[in-house]
Amino acid sequence: MSARNRRLLALLPLFALLAPASGRTLPAAGKVVAILNVRIVPVAGDDIASGTILIRNGRIEALGAGVDVPAGAEIVEAKGLTAYPGMIDGYSFLGLQEITGVNETVDNRETGRINPQVWAIEALRYDSMHIPISRSNGITAAIVAPTGGVVSGRSVLIKLDGWTNREMVVKNPAALQIELPAIRGARGGGGGLGQRGGGAGVQDTGRILAELKDLFAAARAYEKRRNFARKSPAVAPPGFDETSESLLPVIKGEVAVMIAVHADRDIQAAIKFVKEESLRAVFYGAEQGWKVAADLKASGIPVVISSLYAMPPVWDDGYDQLFMNPVRLAQAGVKIAFASGSAAEAKDLPYHAAKAAAFGLDRKTALRAVTLSPAEIFGVDKEMGSLEKGKAANIVLADGDILEQRTTVKAVYIDGKPCDMSSRYTELLDKFKKKGERK
């Protein structure tokens, strides 16, 4: 038996404690949980070699080395484990896709080009088999985005726990999703294979942005006429226009736009567009962002890096271009977050950050880019993204660095509740482990 296995064996009774059978009951009012002797990586602030995390009513009440544990608190002994904030996927299809090749199970791509009226939350399959798999790997929240066309619809930020789709909502809508064309001739990432942006038909970024400007202008005119009609009974109100209705919160800056944009010049054009329209914006992809990193930095627009499980879109940019892009963006001072861009592989979120770290991204920045940075980008950093007093107790206990494939996540808390760690993976494994016994 290896030393590693011996260590794991010694921890077994602890895991039994960590995974109560019910797992989903709401904590009783005033219920206090104390995680003891745990290494704490709060992301905000310095690491704590060994300390206590106190959870009350689903929130972090205190954490640190000198925390007093109140009498009656439920004790979780976590020696040898490290506590991290739950990770946040900056762009996923969780709940919108089950089996990508079976169209009946795919709901993330509406037909047509302009679909601001659709909501991801309304199709979100809350008991998707992919959600417990991601959750048990330490991901506690995710952007779920519609895709396709030019305006794909409204994304939602969910926590990966809940008995109905609406129970999972953290922020809805998270953003209006807009997609600009792929890099011309892209062969991999950058809107290439499987990531085609801009929809069918027009592939000219200038024309698409002009079209969007027209749509925004039409929405403003629609609202003006509607407001005027309210005051003037002689004027007929305009007929209901779902496109304009859906765009208005974006125009007013109440809802952000998340723009999938890939080529360097398109990024510059999108920055100009965002400025001219006074939008709150997040970019997604930005594979050639490193070529215009200074412009990005000056714009203040953060970037959600798309999946690094892709080839460089342009061969001459170098084999490692996709891995170096987040490194260079971060070095230029651009705020970045990582994303899975997937449902079945959403559990791999931390490995995209790790891949960038392998190519030079500062390790703290890498971890931040799957925790606090996405929380800031989507405006929920008061609620989640780090282990801090007052925040939701979204906590991951792992036997090593959560960015590593070789690390095992032992327990996950969302809003202070220990999550069910079983999944499609474990259900099937457990079923066939019994094969020999049943014979």
Place this chain on the structure above:
Amino acid sequence: MKRALNILLLAGLSALLLAGTSMAAGSLLIKNGTLLTVTRGVVARGDVLIINGLIKQIGENIPAPPGVTVIDAAGKFVVPGLIDSHTHIALAGLNEGTEAVTPEADVGAVVNADDTGIFTALTGGVTMVHTMHGSANPIGGPNVVLKTKWGRPSEEMLVPEAWRTLKFALGENVKQSSRTILPGGPPPRYPQTRMGVNAIIRRSLEEARAYMAEWDRFEKLKASKTPPKALLPPRRDLRLEPLVDLLKGRMVARCHDYQATEALEFMVLAKEFGFKIAAFEHAWEAYKIADELAAAGIGISVFADSWAYKMEAAEGIAYDAGYCAKKGVLVSINSDSGERIRRLFNDAAKTMKYGGLSETEALALVTINPARQLGVDRIVGSLEAGKQADIAIFNEHPMSALARCDMTIIDGEIFFDRAAIVKAREDGTKKGGRP
């Protein structure tokens, strides 16, 4: 006398030159790395001496022979070159989808040495690939094993020591589940069910067996003391010949499968017709039949966790590889992708999380295990004296997510050197050229 002396001098000079060139071409000394031998444990700080493409010596403080380039691997991890047991890179074509049975369609005839996938493989430390016929046919055709010698002609990439393998495929791809039959378009291709798939393979094997018997009869009569006067050889059938090779043990089967039932039924055929299945490909339900596979000595070449992309992959759990390995099945992790190939080591590491394999066991899934599946474990797959010097050097332990391949060596020659690429890029930038 003088002439003889001249000849001697010449001979000596050319011997020196020869030695010099061969030293330069396939000889290296890798110093002070952490050596992950896979089969002989870990050397915390050691050297690997490579002479003429072979690992000559593994040890500590090995002096550099004259003319041998020294590579400083201090702080780095030196591992056997990774082997991808299932890819389709370096091919100019891989599916002959018009017919169901095409054993004559050999991908070895269409190796494309210019495919940038070969370079991409090197950037992930992959030095050998089993590059395969596609999965459009129940019986596809022969596959080929290559070393990823980017920049060399395809003949130099071939690995003659490898087993000859024949591609079979079962399930959704070959029954063409995703094909839309348009009115007026080509009719559906037989087979359209898993029953038909099994039946057409059986029929082909029967035909091959009869064809083999015809030839055996001919050869026997021809060799007899009194061969019949009008003895004619049977008509050659190029479609059946690879199947005869399979039945005679000159080839082994590599069978694309997803569901447990189709795998078990293919095993029935293998037993009945007496051929060897080296491995099932993808085998997303192998964990359901791990005992049966282990007992039959059949390996699996699988994804770490890429699943749920089609119905038959809906029960493909990430524990598949690790669980089967612990049950005694010979498991390799493959890429089946020109992109995933550069993170094959990351995929192998996932078996530590899902399956509880050790670092060495996980690394074996992309080194010695695929070597065993391809019949090349005597020449590659681990760091051992006498083996071919196919080696990858990583900045971190390759089972770490923070690992990056910095150098890839094949037969003692450097085929990928990240530092050189970065330097060239920086020099280019200074000149205002490409970044």
